[in-house]
Amino acid sequence: MSKKISIVLTGVGGQGVITAANILGKAAVRAQVGVFVSEIHGMAQRGGAVVCTVRMGDVSSPLLPSGTADVLLSTEPVEALRNIGYVHKKTKIITDINPVIPFTVAVGGEQYPQTEALFKELSAHAQVFKVDALKIAKEAGAVITKNTVMLGALAAAGVLPFSPDVLLDTILEGLPDKYKDVNRKAFQAGMKALRNK
Amino acid sequence: MSELTLDEPGKTILLLGNEAITRGALEAGIDVATTYPGTPSSEIADTFSAIARDATRQKKDPGFYFQYSTNEKVALEVAAAASFCGLRSLTCMKHVGLNVAADTFMTYMYVGCRGGHLIVSADDPSCHSSQNEQDNRYFALFASAPMLEPTTPQEAKEMTRLGFELSEQLHLPVLLRTTTRLNHARGPITLHEMTQPRREGHFDKDPSLVTVPAVARANHPVLLKRLAEAEKIAETSPFNEVITVGSPKDVGVVTSGVSYTYVKEMAEELHLNVRILKLGMTHPIPRKMCTEFMASCTTLIIVEELEPFLENQFKALAFDTGAKVKILGKSSGHFSRLYEYTPDSVAEAFSKIFKVKNPFTSPVTSSLKLPRRPPSLCPGCPHRATYYAVKKAADKDTIYPTDIGCYTLGKEPPLQTADILLCMGSNAGMACGFSVATDQKIISFMGDSTFFHSGIPPIINAVHHNHDVVITVLDNRTTAMTGHQPHPGTEIDGMGKPAKLIKVEDVVKGCGVQHVEIVDPNKIKETTEAFKRALEFKGTSVVVSKSPCILLEVQRKRKARETIQLYHIDQEKCKRCKTCIGRFGCPALYFAEDGSVHIDPAQCNGCGNCVQVCPFGAISAVEESP
Ligand SMILES: Cc1ncc(C[n+]2csc(CCOP(=O)(O)OP(=O)(O)O)c2C)c(N)n1
Ligand code: SF4
Ligand code: SF4
Numbered sequence: 001m002s003k004k005i006s007i008v009l010t011g012v013g014g015q016g017v018i019t020a021a022n023i024l025g026k027a028a029v030r031a032q033v034g035v036f037v038s039e040i041h042g043m044a045q046r047g048g049a050v051v052c053t054v055r056m057g058d059v060s061s062p063l064l065p066s067g068t069a070d071v072l073l074s075t076e077p078v079e080a081l082r083n084i085g086y087v088h089k090k091t092k093i094i095t096d097i098n099p100v101i102p103f104t105v106a107v108g109g110e111q112y113p114q115t116e117a118l119f120k121e122l123s124a125h126a127q128v129f130k131v132d133a134l135k136i137a138k139e140a141g142a143v144i145t146k147n148t149v150m151l152g153a154l155a156a157a158g159v160l161p162f163s164p165d166v167l168l169d170t171i172l173e174g175l176p177d178k179y180k181d182v183n184r185k186a187f188q189a190g191m192k193a194l195r196n197k
Numbered sequence: 198m199s200e201l202t203l204d205e206p207g208k209t210i211l212l213l214g215n216e217a218i219t220r221g222a223l224e225a226g227i228d229v230a231t232t233y234p235g236t237p238s239s240e241i242a243d244t245f246s247a248i249a250r251d252a253t254r255q256k257k258d259p260g261f262y263f264q265y266s267t268n269e270k271v272a273l274e275v276a277a278a279a280s281f282c283g284l285r286s287l288t289c290m291k292h293v294g295l296n297v298a299a300d301t302f303m304t305y306m307y308v309g310c311r312g313g314h315l316i317v318s319a320d321d322p323s324c325h326s327s328q329n330e331q332d333n334r335y336f337a338l339f340a341s342a343p344m345l346e347p348t349t350p351q352e353a354k355e356m357t358r359l360g361f362e363l364s365e366q367l368h369l370p371v372l373l374r375t376t377t378r379l380n381h382a383r384g385p386i387t388l389h390e391m392t393q394p395r396r397e398g399h400f401d402k403d404p405s406l407v408t409v410p411a412v413a414r415a416n417h418p419v420l421l422k423r424l425a426e427a428e429k430i431a432e433t434s435p436f437n438e439v440i441t442v443g444s445p446k447d448v449g450v451v452t453s454g455v456s457y458t459y460v461k462e463m464a465e466e467l468h469l470n471v472r473i474l475k476l477g478m479t480h481p482i483p484r485k486m487c488t489e490f491m492a493s494c495t496t497l498i499i500v501e502e503l504e505p506f507l508e509n510q511f512k513a514l515a516f517d518t519g520a521k522v523k524i525l526g527k528s529s530g531h532f533s534r535l536y537e538y539t540p541d542s543v544a545e546a547f548s549k550i551f552k553v554k555n556p557f558t559s560p561v562t563s564s565l566k567l568p569r570r571p572p573s574l575c576p577g578c579p580h581r582a583t584y585y586a587v588k589k590a591a592d593k594d595t596i597y598p599t600d601i602g603c604y605t606l607g608k609e610p611p612l613q614t615a616d617i618l619l620c621m622g623s624n625a626g627m628a629c630g631f632s633v634a635t636d637q638k639i640i641s642f643m644g645d646s647t648f649f650h651s652g653i654p655p656i657i658n659a660v661h662h663n664h665d666v667v668i669t670v671l672d673n674r675t676t677a678m679t680g681h682q683p684h685p686g687t688e689i690d691g692m693g694k695p696a697k698l699i700k701v702e703d704v705v706k707g708c709g710v711q712h713v714e715i716v717d718p719n720k721i722k723e724t725t726e727a728f729k730r731a732l733e734f735k736g737t738s739v740v741v742s743k744s745p746c747i748l749l750e751v752q753r754k755r756k757a758r759e760t761i762q763l764y765h766i767d768q769e770k771c772k773r774c775k776t777c778i779g780r781f782g783c784p785a786l787y788f789a790e791d792g793s794v795h796i797d798p799a800q801c802n803g804c805g806n807c808v809q810v811c812p813f814g815a816i817s818a819v820e821e822s823p
Binding site: 012013021022025026028029034035036037038039040046047048049059060061062063064065066067068078079081082084085086087101102103104105106107108110111112113117118121125 | 377459462466539557558571572611
C-alpha cells in the first residue's frame, strides 16, 4: 500500500481556507496522485471556524482518523489549537502567528489565550513552525498573498508527494497575469520562511 | 467554470461532489434543472446557474433551462412537467426541502415520469447547516422511489449520468440521496462525453395522469410492478458490489454512501478480514444478492449513518429466509443513530466487534480554554440594525418567533431576537398561535426569500383571523444564507435574464394587511418608531425592513469603484459605556487590552450604524478613507 498523506487546513471563514484546500487538491490531480478533499460550507462566510481536510495517495476516505495528520496548516493560531486532536508528535503544525479575535471575546467575555501560552501548548503536542504570513505577504508586495505564503511554507515542509513547482503552477494557473509575479514571490518567501526554522 | 463544460472524454479534473452531479447531468443531456437553494445542495444548482449566466452574457444558448423556483414543491412540479413532455430534468434540494415537496413527490410516483427525472436530496447528518438530521432514505421507501447513493464525487457523477437512463427504463423519477460529506468533498473526476439535449418536448395526453381516486387505485399496482422491475435491475447493477479486505472467512459488512469509505480504510488499518457489500442502489435493495451475501456470513455488520434503514431490511430478510446470522449495527449498540460517522467512530466499533486494538484512540486535547468562534451576522449587516431597533421598541416579554436565514443569527447575544424556530415559513404561523394563547406582544421575523417560499399563506391566515401580531419581512434583496441566490423579489433570474420583480409590500397589501410599514433599517430611530406604531396597531401589521445585504453592497461599490467609508472612534469622546459592543454587537468593534474601544478597519463594512448607536457621539466617519 502506498503512503497516505493527510493535511488539515484550518482558519477563520473568509480567510480563504477552502480555496487553499481546493488548490492542493488540484495540484495532486496535476501530479496524478490520488486525492480527496473535504470541506464544510454554509456557515463559513459568516466568520465561523473552518476546517478542511486533504488526503493524498492511496486513500478512500476524505476524512482522517484522530492523531494522524502529517501537517496541520492554520491561518490563525487559536484555530490550530482547536484542531490539536488531529496531530501526533511528528505532525508539522505550520501556523500564521496573527490572531483573529472572535466576537465572543468582546461580547461574551470569553478569553483569547496569551500568545506565549498558546504556542507553548501547540509545541507540547507537535513540531511547530510559526509563520508571520502578513509580514511576509506585505514584503512580497500584497497582503492578499498571505495564503500563497502559507502554501509556500507547506511546500517546503517535505511532505507533499510532488514538487513545490507543481503547487506553485497550480496557484498561478488560476490567477490573472498581473498577480502572477507577486504570488510567485510570496510562495518563494513562504518556502524560505519554513526552511529558515 | 469552463472546466465543467469541457468536451474532453477521458480527461481527469478535480470537482466538488455537487459540481460532479451537475457535470453528470450535462453529460446525460439535461434539458431542465430546477431548485430551491439549501446547503449542502446549493452548488449543484449554482453551477447550472453560473454556466447559464455565462452563456447569457455571451448571448449563447447554454443548452438547458434552469430556474431557482419559489420553493421545492414548485421546483419539483416545474421539472416534472418537463419530464411529462419527454425531457430530461433534475431537481435538487436539501433534505428538508423534500418535506415541502413531499405532497408532489408521493403522488408523482403513482403517475411515473417520461423523460428521465433525477431528484437530488442532500441530507445533512450532524446538522452542519440544518435544523434537523432527518434521513431521507425513508422517503424512497415511503413513496416507492428507486434510490441511488454515491460514495465519492466520481460515483456521484456516474450515478447522475446513468440515473437518467434508469429513470427512463422504469418510468419512475429516481432519488439521488447524498450527504454533506459527499456534496462538499472534492475528488478526481474522469470526464465522459457529452450528450446532446433533446430541447423540444411534447405533451401527449394520457388519462392515467389524472389521479382521481379510480385512476390512483389503478396506478398503485403499476407502481409496485415498476418497483419489482427496479429490484431486478438492482440485482445486477454495477453500483452494488462486493469488495474484499484481507482474507475473509465469514464476517461481512453491509454499507453505503460515504460510510463505505470509512469502512474500507479502517478495515485496512485494523488489518481485518472482511467482505464488504457496498450498496449503491439502496432502494429497492437487491434481495437475492443480499440473501446470498448473508448466507456466506455468520456475522453481518451494518454500517450506515443515521437511521437503521438497511439494518431493519436485512433483519426482515434474515427472518424471511431463515438465515442463521448475527446482525450487528445500531440495535446491538455498536453504531449510533446520531450524527455523521467518522473514521474514528467506525474504528472504535470495529475494535470492539473484532476485539482488536484501536490505534486511533485518545487524541490529544488542549489544556487551554479556547474562545468559541461561532458564525455571526457580518459587520454592517442590515438585520442587526433592524433587531437593534426592535429591541428599543418592544418590551422585555415580547415573543420573537423567527425563521431560517442569516437573520437566525440574531439568536446570539447581545441581540437575542430569536425565541422559537421550526422550519421555513413557521415564524408567521406560530405568531398567529401565540396571539391566541397569550397576551404577550409578538414580533416575528422572516427573510424575503423565506417570505416568497412559504411566508405568504400564514400572513393571509393572520389577516383573515385578525391576529394581533407584528410580522417582519427582512428584505435584504437576496437569499443570503445559502449563497446569494436570486428570488422572486429580484430583477434577474437564475439564467441571468431580466425577470419580473415582485415587491414584498405589494403582496402584503394584496393579502389585505391593513397596517404596513416600509423602513430602511439603517435609519435606526425611524425604524424604532415604525415598530412602535406596528405594536400599537390592533390587528395584523407587517413591517418590511428593506436594505440590501451588506456583502452585495460592498461588492457593488467595489465594482463601481466607489470608496467604502470607514469609521473610527474618538478616544477623547468615548466613555467606554460599551453600548456599541454590548448592545449592538458589530463584530468589527473590539476592546484593546487597556479596555479602550476600536473599530477594525479590515472588518468594517462602512454601514455607519454604530454612529447612531453611540450615546456620546464618539464614532464618526474617517475623513480620508485609505
Ligand atoms: C425547506 C427549506 N429549504 C431550504 C432551506 C435552506 N435555507 C436556509 S436559509 C434560506 C433562505 C434564506 O434567505 P432569506 O429568507 O432571504 O434570508 P437571508 O439569509 O437573506 O437573511 C434557505 C433557502 C431550508 N432551511 N429549508
Ligand atoms: S451575508 Fe448579508 S444578510 Fe447574511 S449576515 Fe452577512 S450581511 Fe447579513
Ligand atoms: S460602520 Fe460601525 S457598525 Fe458599520 S460595519 Fe463599521 S464598525 Fe460595524
